[in-house]
Amino acid sequence: MSNAKQTKRVTPGSRETLLHMLEILPDAVFVVDDTETIVYANASAQTLTGTTREEVCGTSLWCSAPHLVSPSLYQAVHKAKQTREPTEVAYVSPATNRWLHVSLSSTDEGLALFFQEQLEPLPLQHALSQDEHMYRDLLEGFSDGVMIVTPDGLVLDINQRPLADAHLRREEVVGTPVTDLPAWSSDPVVQEHLSAAIARASRGETVLFEAKIHPRPDLSLDILMTITSHRDASQQVEYLICAGRDITERKHAEEELRVLIDAIPQLVWMARPDGSRDYCNRRWCDYTDMTSEQYQGDGWLQAIHPDDQQRVLEVWQHSVQTGRPYETELRLRQGTTGAYRWFLVRAMQHKDDQGTTLKWFGTCTDIDDQKQAEQRLKASEENWRVLAETVPQLVWTTRPDGRVDYCNQRFCEYMHAAFEQLQGYGWRQFLHPEDVERVVALRHHTLETGEPFESEHRFRNGRTGAYHWFLARGMPVRNEAGQIVKWFGTCTDIDDQKRIEEALRQSQKRIRALIDSNIIGIVSVEGEEDVLVEANNAYLHMTGYTQEDVRSRTLNVERTTPSEQAHLFHHALQELAARGQHTPFETELVCKDGSRLPVLVGGVIFQECPRQIIGFVLDNSARKELEQRKDDFISMASHELRSPLTAMKLQTTLLHRQLAKQGIPASAPALSSMETQINKVSRLVEELLDVSKIQAGRLEYRQETVDLDALLWEIADTMQQTHPSYRILVHGAVRASLMADRDRLGQVFTNLLSNAVKYSPDAQTVEMDLSTSQETVTIRVHDHGLGIPREQREKIFDRFYRATGPSQKAIPGLGMGLYIVAEIVKHHGGTIMVESTVGKGSTFTVTIPRNRDS
Template sequence: MDLKFPSHGYKDVFYNSIAPMLIVGTDAPHYTMLDVNNAYLFATHTRREDIIGQPVFGVFPANPGDSMSKNVERTIFSFEQAIKTKVTHTMYNYRYDIPIPGSNEFEEHYWTTSNTPVLNESNEVLYLIHSPSNVTDLYKAQEREGAAIALTKKQQLQLQSVFMQAPVGIGIFKGPDYIADLINPPLCRLYGKTEAELLGKKIFDVLPDAKGRGFEALLDNVRLTGIPYRGEELGIPMLRNDKLETVYVNFVYEPFREPDETITGVIVVATEVTELVNAKNKIEEVELRNRIAVDAVGLGTFDLDLLTNEAFTSTQFARIFGFEEALSRNNYLELFHPDDEPIRRQALKDALVTGRLFYECRIIHKDSSMHWVRAEGKVIYDDNGKPLSISGIALDITKEKKSADEQRKLISLVENSVDLMSILKMDGYNSYINEAGRKLLGFKDETEVLHRPVSELHSPEHLLQVQQEVIPSVMKTGRWSGVMIVRHLQTGENFPVYNNCFRIDDLVTGAPISIGAVMRDMRPELAAKAALADSEQMLRNITTASPAALWMSDENGHITYVNQTWVNWTGTSYEANLGSGWLQKIVEEDRIRVADKFVSDVLEKRNYEVEFRINHADGKIHWCLANGQAHYNNEGKFAGYIGSCMDITEQKMLQQQKDDFIGIASHELKTPVTTIKGYAQILEKMLQHHGLAREASMVSRMDTQLKSLTSLIADLLDVTKINSGRLQFNDREFEFNPMVNDLVEDLQRITDKHTFILHLNKTGIVFGDRERIGQVITNLITNAVKYSPGAEHIVITTAIENNEVTLCVEDYGIGIPRDKLDKVFEQFYRVSGDLQYTFPGLGLGLYISSEIIKREGGRIWVNSVEGKGSTFCFALPLVKEETDI
């Protein structure tokens, strides 16, 4: 057999592989070693020249440190299996010790080795790749773990032995059903059950008498929270020796934790103390008999030594004063209410004279609660008549005092009530009617109440309701309420009252003894309802007659009312316009805009104003102006809108006629003004040529005025084009900042007083009409100059924010009042008041600028503080830069 090993292209990878590998021939039984990598040499402490061409077991004989490992036999078996099956065979966790360099000793090692066959084209095994992995650390760790487990099991057995021999009852109960997992003999005896009856069973199934007494909740709390619970001298019903008895125990519930700290149950440690508790109870029983006579009535006893001023009190006396045990006299005296302290002192002085002590005073407990105390006592004298002490009792009379106070309040409340309150005896006579009731029914005095039967308060037909409906219902169900008719004893007038009556029973026997009633005169309420109905009808008539459409909405923007005018305009039913139905009559092109604004204003709770067109019932399109005023309820919460809607079709027609006139007039003015301007410029040059400087200056001023007139005409033409939708835009991409820079330079040349400060941040490319956008910028800057006559600087800033190019013009001029900010972009808006004629113009520039920016897909706004200046800004969409993919 050719044992030569090919060496084409594998050696660099093979030698430098981090996994130890040995190439072994298939020439059994020698298994000649053909090649070896560096990792294998390092792992086995060998040299290449000692290995190549040598048989495996000549270099690596049986394990020198452990002949029992049979490493040679296992290796031969693995070689044979790999050659036979032609698949990798692995040997796991076998020992083979490695010599320690420079000594005759060996180092203990454990290995897991794979033998992989390498096949030729004929599927024959050429050689084996023998790859050992050093698992010494892992193997020893597993050995240590096994030893630890064995030790743990031994400790568990020892612990269980201690557990079973403990003198107290101990048990482990697992899971939410508390199944007995481990239980020792003392606990079995305590429960009166055998170990077989308890182990593996749900504890409350085995001890049913302990169910429903709170133990389940205590166990759940310990198991779920991990917080132990300790109980002392707790009585538990137990069935022991076929007899149900109460067993007293001291016990502790501790959470049972698994090795991973998970709580899976509860450890119960219990000690029976039944005999101790019974003995204690007998002692307390004797003491109780001694206290019961006094404590039963809540009396506290005291004895005051008048010679030493020391007081000896019972426990009940201390409790009256808010203490748990008897204290010194000063502790009690500190609690007396400052206003009642003189009463106590005077009572003590009087007692020394009369021999009897009596007072009722307020005391304030340490918890700040106030109580009433009554003290009574007798003075004890010596043979010479000298007072020695006072012995007596104290009683808490807080409830008695409060009851008297409540009774007085109740009587005051009843007597001052505006409603009738009465008590009817079972014989048909009233025993009590309050003052309001006596006036309501016409009784002269309280004596008459007692002697006039209830039958006289009703006409015969109305008395039948009392006899057949009211009294039977009260007797059967305990109460009746409803409207009944009563009669005034003096005038004979029959009038309605709303009566709430109820049965009053004897507290001892439960038998009915009287009927209580609370009646309210319904005449004012009925009159108010009638007045309200009249008012509502009047309001309905007014709204129906209104030439404007009136409407209301709730806080969510749902229409809750429209008047007849709107119904007539739309030609639809009242119900069809409620909710959001009113939108259906709005022209489709306006509908989304109107709805969106309404929703936005409702969310912001702003006043609502919008213009829109409707499909009128007359078959034509009508223009409407809707206004809504936000209103709020008594609690200050937004409650919706109250609004009106005006038909402005005629005003719109007049506006259109005005726009047409302005357009025609502006167009007609443009040509002659341009001609005049041309002649003025020629005339100025001629005068300058002839040296007539003064005359040329006058013509120059005329030219300046012509420029202003030309600008006004241009604004008027733009407005007419905007209103008619004919304003043309030549949109294209352009660099924004260079355009701004050019405009500012041109404007700076013609502006002497103001300096323009530029902050041009990176902006990029904008898609729009360069000339129109430039017109907006020019307008904003010239406005800033115009309205800041006392300032020296105008700041122009550009930037990119949220994929928009923004430009802001900031001045330090007169500013704009806050309530006028939303009007500056309207047509013909100008500064009002004293400044109206100071700043010339038609008020069209900002309107035109606003419309241009909107039509270019942008937005425009202003921030201003009156007297400090304004900042006008607009934003345009930024053209996204294309990126190479």
């Protein structure tokens, strides 16, 4: 036997029986399908609704029986459809004010509803009675219009406020789509806005919006509509609660406010509680070139710079959600030009007495000039930071109270410390202990007075522990009100400078000691007229002038210099201008009594404008007197030796002839050697006489035509015969005749070839190169001998100077030959130079002009 439950078939006969039974029931019975459309209503249901079966069947339950509709019934139907289980609900009919007990059960057709009408609730439903009365009292107690609607927008319940405004009864409204009510259907735009809001609320959103409605033709209201959803136990939206607050008076006030706002020279706007814009003043529209329709909702974002839109929207939504004041900086496009300018945007909420947000009021302030200035300042600061990190100084900034708030990397590296160790007053730990008190006191003074800060002090190197001197400088930066907002400063390493200054002080002490020592005369000469402005006692003593003469500024170089020696001082001034100092030279000074004092003069230039020269004057009279005596002795000795030598040469010649006649040839070599020595002494005497004449300016010269090639070949042949162990080689030719003294030129090249042989003891060749140009002839004498050290080359043309060295000391001579050579070449307008390498030989180059004034 099967345990399966047997399904009873509904036959035509049983169906008629069932319908008959339903017709005679005292309860009103409705059967609705899944769309909540009535498919059956018994006689009691028709009596309860006051309609016929034809009028009620095929219509929505909520539209056909408005006096039965309530949120409680809607919830029960919603629950029964979901669970398919029997459900009961009891509530007060808003139309009859009688209790209705409804039983709901699932059927093959859909859902069966059994209505029982009672005057009072059953005892078990007393609690429900209290809740129902509370619900009705609460609904009617709202000053706002309140409607309970389905997620599809059908009205389930409504309080008296909107009914009174529209002059409607509840039965005319319940079960009707809220968008079809006269208040909303009179304006298609408002009707569409409400439909969109219901759709959003049906998805669980809370929607706020403002709308202008017309409950009846002679009444226009501005309302603030709030739509919230009610969810069942499974979190499904059961129905919506629509609350409309009359804000007509507020809107009138806002209109008046808008007229005022349109006159404000700022960009002003207002937004709804949900954040959508609903008003911008005329100035905003003129600037953006947008109409009221374009900026509505989120349309205002189109005027924002694309790079700012996302950020601005996020900040705005955050403020709307949290209720916090809105503030941001953004770029707005100027509608006619397309240019963007920076604006500061601020907005605040306007709330009612209950704290509900009614409006957002905002302004846009043009800050483009300020932003441009900030950007320039930022760029300047960035450039300054880059510069601060590249300059060799230690760079720092402080706050107005003197606390360090920035140090460049070089500062940190020198101190070998992190910035955190230096900020504030941390840098003081690196000051030299002896400098701390002075530096801190000076810094406090500059902070109080606002004067620039400057100090020299020592900082400890963090790595080595050594102290270096630094020059610290700081300047205050002030705002437009003159207040100090920052200090900028640098520390420059002046340790080397301090050492130099100390060395200079020591040098000045030594110079002062030299000046005061009366060993050397020192004068200071200034200006283009070279006036003596200072002189030490040594100078005054040797010249006879006084300090009064110096202070009178009547002494100058021209007055104290012999006119014939002015060219020496002129040359010295040119050398000073070129080199900063001049080569010391011998001259004379005109003393106060008119006498002349031989001196050695040197000088250095201290500054260019005005020109200041320091001159050093050494009394040269004793040396001059000694030289004069020496020259006089040489001249006298030369003359005195010349006569005995002449006699000796004559006697030697006679002796040679007598011995030859007597046939005694064996004595000839000794006699010949004697003649050679006499000739050497004669040449020395002749040279001494030439030197003496040169010193006295009495050396005589002849003017004659000289065939230079013939002269040079003649000298070379003579030297070759005199020194047969050497090869005298001549290269080239000059092919020129000169107006010169032939004997003196012969003396020059004889001397040069003789020196070349004498200073080349280990060589076998001496060379002479001849060349010519249109203006000059050049003769080079080159040997492969000992060579001359660099430091002695400029001195070998001095009188009685001989190069020193182990090899040169063994070579005889008095150091007169090259002196005489240089003087003869100079007299002929030529020059003589030497090039030499020690151990490799020397080359003497003589250059003589081909044509010169005699």
